[in-house]
Amino acid sequence: xxxxxxxxxxxxxxxxxxxxxxxxxxxxxxxxxxxxxxxxxxxxxxxxxxxxxxxxxxxxxxxxxxxxxxxxxxxxxxxxxxxxxxxxxxxxxxxxxxxxxxxxxxxxxxxxxxxxxxxxxxxxxxxxxxxxxxxxxxxxxxxxxxxxxxxxxxxxxxxxxxxxxxxxxxxxxxxxxxxxxxxxxxxxxxxxxxxxxxxxxxxxxxxxxxxxxxxxxxxxxxxxxxxxxxxxxxxxxxxxxxxxxxxxxxxxxxxxxxxxxxxxxxxxxxxxxxxxxxxxxxxxxxxxxxxxxxxxxxxxxxxxxxxxxxxxxxxxxxxxxxxxxxxxxxxxxxxxxxxxxxxxxxxxxxxxxxxxxxxxxxxxxxxxxxxxxx
Amino acid sequence: xxxxxxxxxxxxxxxxxxxxxxxxxxxxxxxxxxxxxxxxxxxxxxxxxxxxxxxxxxxxxxxxxxxxxxxxxxxxxxxxxxxxxxxxxxxxxxxxxxxxxxxxxxxxxxxxxxxxxxxxxxxxxxxxxxxxxxxxxxxxxxxxxxxxxxxxxxxxxxxxxxxxxxxxxxxxxxxxxxxxxxxxxxxxxxxxxxxxxxxxxxxxxxxxxxxxxxxxxxxxxxxxxxxxxxxxxxxxxxxxxxxxxxxxxxxxxx
Numbered sequence: 317x318x319x320x321x322x323x324x325x326x327x328x329x330x331x332x333x334x335x336x337x338x339x340x341x342x343x344x345x346x347x348x349x350x351x352x353x354x355x356x357x358x359x360x361x362x363x364x365x366x367x368x369x370x371x372x373x374x375x376x377x378x379x380x381x382x383x384x385x386x387x388x389x390x391x392x393x394x395x396x397x398x399x400x401x402x403x404x405x406x407x408x409x410x411x412x413x414x415x416x417x418x419x420x421x422x423x424x425x426x427x428x429x430x431x432x433x434x435x436x437x438x439x440x441x442x443x444x445x446x447x448x449x450x451x452x453x454x455x456x457x458x459x460x461x462x463x464x465x466x467x468x469x470x471x472x473x474x475x476x477x478x479x480x481x482x483x484x485x486x487x488x489x490x491x492x493x494x495x496x497x498x499x500x501x502x503x504x505x506x507x508x509x510x511x512x513x514x515x516x517x518x519x520x521x522x523x524x525x526x527x528x529x530x531x532x533x534x535x536x537x538x539x540x541x542x543x544x545x546x547x548x549x550x551x552x553x554x555x556x557x558x559x560x561x562x563x564x565x566x567x568x569x570x571x572x573x574x575x576x577x578x579x580x581x582x583x584x585x586x587x588x589x590x591x592x593x594x595x596x597x598x599x600x601x602x603x604x605x606x607x608x609x610x611x612x613x614x615x616x617x618x619x620x621x622x623x624x625x626x627x628x629x630x631x632x633x634x635x636x637x638x639x640x641x642x643x644x645x646x647x648x649x650x651x652x653x654x655x656x657x658x659x660x661x662x663x664x665x666x667x668x669x670x671x672x673x674x675x676x677x678x679x680x681x682x683x684x685x686x687x688x689x690x
Numbered sequence: 691x692x693x694x695x696x697x698x699x700x701x702x703x704x705x706x707x708x709x710x711x712x713x714x715x716x717x718x719x720x721x722x723x724x725x726x727x728x729x730x731x732x733x734x735x736x737x738x739x740x741x742x743x744x745x746x747x748x749x750x751x752x753x754x755x756x757x758x759x760x761x762x763x764x765x766x767x768x769x770x771x772x773x774x775x776x777x778x779x780x781x782x783x784x785x786x787x788x789x790x791x792x793x794x795x796x797x798x799x800x801x802x803x804x805x806x807x808x809x810x811x812x813x814x815x816x817x818x819x820x821x822x823x824x825x826x827x828x829x830x831x832x833x834x835x836x837x838x839x840x841x842x843x844x845x846x847x848x849x850x851x852x853x854x855x856x857x858x859x860x861x862x863x864x865x866x867x868x869x870x871x872x873x874x875x876x877x878x879x880x881x882x883x884x885x886x887x888x889x890x891x892x893x894x895x896x897x898x899x900x901x902x903x904x905x906x907x908x909x910x911x912x913x914x915x916x917x918x919x920x921x922x923x924x925x926x927x928x929x930x931x932x933x934x935x936x937x938x939x940x941x942x943x944x
Contacts, residue, residue, distance in 0.1 A: 466795065551782075555779060555782070556776070556777060556779040557780075557781055559741075559746055559779065560775055560779035562746060563746070563772075563773040564796065564841075564845075565793070565797060
């Protein structure tokens with residue numbers, strides 16, 4: 317049944333007669349009627365609303381009609397509702413109008429790009445303060461953790477090492493193996509024209525051990541384990557478990573953050589090492605498949621290029637990368653406010669920022685090692 | 691033995707953020723051994739006030755003391771109170787027994803066997819003795835609340851805070867929880883502060899209360915809830931206790 321609102325002008329008054337079905341299914345049709353009705357009532361001082369011809373009305377329809385009547389009321393018109401044979405419709409309309417009076421109409425401001433950039437800039441000092449505050453609390457937690465070992469959740473360490481380390485092994489291994497294959501293919505294509513195929517194993521060692529191994533492993537762990545840590549702590553925050561820890565006398569940083577960072581620091585170097593070995597195998601696969609180099613020759617050339625320096629560089633970075641992942645992920649988790657949507661937002665931000673932090677720290681190390689000639 | 695000193699004292703507390711004030715000039719005292727209710731409509735700041743009382747927020751203005759000394763956030767030692775959060779706030783990765791044993795792990799040197807026994811005794815106290823190895827996700831909302839109470843009791847505090855203990859419970863479970871609160875107060879002499887707007891609970895368990903009102907930005911009434919219901923001249927307070935009308939005027943006094 318179509319919806320309509322007939323308007324009958326009677327001097328400086330008017331009679332409104334809604335007809336048809338004012339319900340959820342006819343919301344758009346009803347909404348389109350309202351501006352015209354309001355315009356046709358211009359100059360009136362009173363309006364009589366006759367509900368006798370209303371076929372059907374539900375909460376949505378009542379809210380729309382109430383909206384119209386409230387606007388007319390705000391314009392100073394006297395409103396009278398005649399229920400006729402439709403008392404239920406009159407009650408529903410009265411209920412919507414009564415509720416509407418108590419609730420202020422809030423306009424949500426649309427944010428354009430400049431406004432969003434401005435808001436981002438305004439939020440930066442507070443975000444920076446929060447980051448420094450969290451970092452400071454973590455730094456302060458370490459000596460206290462050493463002084464009171466019972467304030468740390470050692471019982472969770474095996475589970476954490478399993479989750480952030482062992483469970484990440486398949487994906488980090490696959491990633492590093494493939495990176496080794498890629499470096500091998502790249503090396504062959506670039507070095508073969510110069511007759512320098514014998515340098516491919518060295519390329520794989522240098523590129524992967526020094527740079528790509530720690531970086532790729534850390535990025536995979538940041539995306540996988542970092543997301544898990546951030547979402548775990550964020551969920552605990554929104555369900556008041558973090559508050560419960562505090563009221564039981566636990567420091568959430570010592571109890572939750574320190575063990576998680578420790579688990580990452582222990583496992584990331586191991587994952588990096590395993591990844592390095594697999595990358596060598598990947599490079600060997602690429603080289604021996606596409607060239608006439610034998611596996612024995614490849615391994616011999618590799619062994620000649622695996623130096624203590626390269627191993628040192630490969631081992632030095634992972635603990636710092638692990639700490640960055642742990643602090644960013646846990647920091648965002650503990651800073652969560654809100655509900656499920658906030659958990660998702662924080663987790664995403666944690667992953668993005670920890671990946672960026674990992675790349676930044678790797679770049680700093682590369683620059684530093686270049687400066688000191690390592 | 692009862693003493694004259696209040697168990698909790700709040701003096702001229704102001705809660706706000708920048709220019710936005712939620713409540714100010716809030717002062718009240720909670721007698722030792724009493725059951726004290728913090729009441730008010732939605733948005734009046736009941737749960738926020740509770741967060742300040744249990745030390746999760748630090749007051750910028752005003753003073754909160756427990757047993758006449760210190761502010762809650764300054765405690766370094768064993769917390770002098772237990773808290774039941776609205777959802778129970780059980781640690782989801784631990785069984786009920788492990789949840790209850792955790793405070794003992796932090797603050798005592800009790801071995802695992804004795805910890806387990808103590809946790810079992812507290813679970814028995816709240817009627818959950820058959821569920822020590824259940825995870826929080828495997829029990830009902832009412833059971834989580836009771837487990838939360840049991841955990842709050844593990845360090846034998848003399849003071850308990852309850853945040854909306856009956857929220858979300860069916861009437862029978864809510865009544866059983868009220869009976870448990872009464873028993874804790876009557877039999878163990880524990881001072882209890884609860885944030886609630888469940889009228890049956892208020893009249894059953896509370897012997898003192900404050901009423902907060904959002905527009906008044908503070909306390910509009912103090913006293914015995916039954917007396918306030920019967921004698922208060924403030925329309926908002928009267929309507930709150932009798933669930934009547936829409937008059938939210940607060941007037942003066944109590």
